Amino acid sequence: MDAAYQWFAGANPVNATWPLVPTLLPDEIISSWLVRCALAQGCDPLTLTGSLWPGVRFWCADPDKGLSKSQATDLGVFAGMPVEVLNSSTLASIRSALSEQGDFPNAITPWILCLGLRNRRRSGGLQYCPQCFVERQPYYEIQSRLAWHSICPIHQLTLLDRCQCCGSPLCPHLLTPPEEDLGRCHRCRFELKSAMGRTISSDAMCLQHAADRLLAGETQFYGDERLGVPDWFYLCRWMLGILRSAARARSSSSKQFFQRLNVDFEALTRPSTGLPFQYLTPMDRAHLLADTWKMIQAGPESLAQACSEFSIAPSLMPLPAGNPPACVMSIILGLQGRRSKGDIHHHADAPRSGKSVLMQWHRLLRKTKR
Ligand SMILES: [Zn+2]
Ligand SMILES: [Zn+2]
Incomplete structure (x- = not known):
């Protein structure tokens, strides 16, 4: 595995007005x-x-x-x-x-x-x-x-x-x-x-390295398509959204769908707070990023085939805000071509699940513990 990527080298102060200025250390925010x-x-x-x-x-x-x-x-x-x-x-x-x-x-x-x-x-x-x-x-x-x-x-x-x-x-x-x-x-x-540290799957580490290398100027591919920085990160956000949608609405077809992409559907859990990705704990993010890496490695053909074979609904694959790259749009258009508009049913009057109430409780705890 490569060494840690360095964003900048750090710097020493020169002719400072303050009496004591520490060195700006490598990568220091x-x-x-x-x-x-x-x-x-x-x-x-x-x-x-x-x-x-x-x-x-x-x-x-x-x-x-x-x-x-x-x-x-x-x-x-x-x-x-x-x-x-x-x-x-x-x-x-x-x-x-x-x-x-x-x-x-x-x-x-x-x-x-x-x-x-x-x-x-x-x-x-x-x-x-x-x-x-x-x-x-x-x-x-x-x-x-x-x-x-x-x-x-x-x-x-x-x-x-x-x-x-x-x-x-x-x-x-x-x-x-x-x-x-x-x-x-x-x-x-x-x-x-x-503090005690914990180790975790290296797939999250693979995605982390790939993202850092992409920002450093290396190329990343999805299948045969070469993706620039915004497009590759968009692809990752889309896959994160798919994983979170699937964890919310479990079904046998989505289980088979993820098996085809080498993602362990049984281990796929909803983060305890249910908050957007940027609010999640490092452990919750590591699990999601590891599965995202597996989905990227499976490639666009496998994803499109699995969507078709297991009749995956477009609602499982919501598009994040922004401009989707061509590889994402072609999969989405393929999905929409197979579905009629009347396929999606909403149950607005159904009582809320115990999980949903528990999630709201975790959010409340997080807000009060500052
Ligand atoms: Zn403390
Ligand atoms: Zn360390």
């Missing part, structure tokens, strides 16, 4: 470095950003999506960092590669983990490997925010998105002095490196 800047000055992150940008509620929005021009200029002067280096430690370039446009939507951004913000509180959205925190100084990387990353490529451990001791989501921006680094939980001060 900007919010992680800003918290370390604050702790190095002996203040909390809110004080640091409040003095830098008065009136801006910096930590109440997603700090990693990117800096405005004036914010980057101010920060560059105080921290002694070139603006380009600061921008490379945000998610802006990855967003533009994934969507061919730089702006983040107001709603969920595909493939970027959601922080679930309420003021400065969060419900998730940041992940780490405990063994990496043992072997190097603790900090968060670009990939700590990427939804296709669910496993540490160095240690093969499933990433963690909360404190294993108290269950709080990771909120390094709520650390205050005398903490000097990002190694502890902000709430209970548990040493994050002490």
Whole structure:
């Protein structure tokens, strides 16, 4: 398996105004470095950003999506960092590669983990490997925010998105002095490196590597079709949607359909919260990504044949927002050609299932545990 992909090399400060500026470490995401800047000055992150940008509620929005021009200029002067280096430690370039446009939507951004913000509180959205925190100084990387990353490529451990001791989501921006680094939980001060890691199927790792290599300029194929970055990620989102639809509405035909694609239908479970992919835990995402990889490996001909053989309804294969690539559209058009409009029945008056009520309960727990 390849070594971990590197997004950028890191940088040392030059002629900084602040007395103590830590090195921007390889792949470090900007919010992680800003918290370390604050702790190095002996203040909390809110004080640091409040003095830098008065009136801006910096930590109440997603700090990693990117800096405005004036914010980057101010920060560059105080921290002694070139603006380009600061921008490379945000998610802006990855967003533009994934969507061919730089702006983040107001709603969920595909493939970027959601922080679930309420003021400065969060419900998730940041992940780490405990063994990496043992072997190097603790900090968060670009990939700590990427939804296709669910496993540490160095240690093969499933990433963690909360404190294993108290269950709080990771909120390094709520650390205050005398903490000097990002190694502890902000709430209970548990040493994050002490968490137990778990290993998981390598298929999720294969997809993770393929996605990273694609963004690094390598080509990815679906069958014989060469797919660019937005198209390949669209294909993955579509397959994730198919897996989640099938887990909601189980049937014998969908079981046979997935068997044909080498996906273990019995093991296919609904994430406990039922939330969009960008909100799910690393473990839930790893299971879904592993099955997505198997579906990609099966290829478009097998998928189209399995749809036809087991009379798969178009409702099992909802199209995500965006522009579907030609390979997806040809499968969808093939499906629609076989179905009459009257095939789909809705049961609006039926009572809600126990599973659906339980899912709502898990969502409520997640909201209250910030
Ligand atoms: Zn690791
Ligand atoms: Zn804790």
